[in-house]
Amino acid sequence: MQSDTLLHIANFSTLLVCMVLKFPQIFVLMRAKCSTGISLNSLLLELIGFIVFVTYQMYYDYPPPTYLEYPILIAQDVFLLLLILHYNGSLRQSLVYALLLVGGWRLLTVERWIIDLAMSLCTFISAASKFAQLQCMWSSKDAGQVSALSWAMATYTCMARIYTTTVTTGDMQVLVRFVAMTLLNLWVLLTVIYYQQRRRSSSKKDD
Secondary structure, three states: OHHHHHHHHHHHHHHHHHHOOOHHHHHHHHHHOOOOOOOHHHHHHHHHHHHHHHHHHHHOOOOHHHOOHHHHHHHHHHHHHHHHHHHOOOHHHHHHHHHHHHHHHHHHOOOHHHHHHHHHHHHHHHHHHHHHHHHHHHHHOOOOOOOHHHHHHHHHHHHHHHHHHHHOOOOHHHHHHHHHHHHHHHHHHHHHHHHHHHHHHHHHHHO
16 A cells, blocks of 8 residues: 555656656746757757657556656657757757657657667667766856756656656666666756856856
8 A cells, every 4th residue: 555655656746747847947948048058969869768768658558657747748848949949040940850750759669679679779868868968068167058957857757767667567678767867867967056056156256
């Protein structure tokens, strides 16, 4: 009974957090009207990882509560992508990205081996998205408009999914992915906090 309660809490809290996970980043971006520090490559890779993951879960009829947040995250990432393209002055490219993402999603379910292979690569794709964001900050030595709150919430949701995966499907591929994503999200979060604090310290010295 206690295990069921914890599972429900983990599933519900994950869904609740994911419903607003990208909102802090979206608000920061809209307020600044520029996408400094946010890696477009990171966002695209994250979108691909989300699409592969949710398609894999649906293909094998996993319990919906274990992946219900991903369609919400995909929608938020698409909106964030449009904002970045808008502020970069390249909104026309959105049609190309849309065709590639939709076409790729349709391709995933053509054969079983394709979705299995894509899921095997999913962890590396998602990891690459985190490293792309880290590289963007390392090169500029600034977190720019990156939202620490969004990355903190992403870290929590991955931690919650480690628990839900363990007590439901036990799928090792999925479990390894969430462990890796937890560590990488935490790394990005700490990097954002470090650069933001350094920027505040520099501002105080200038004053």
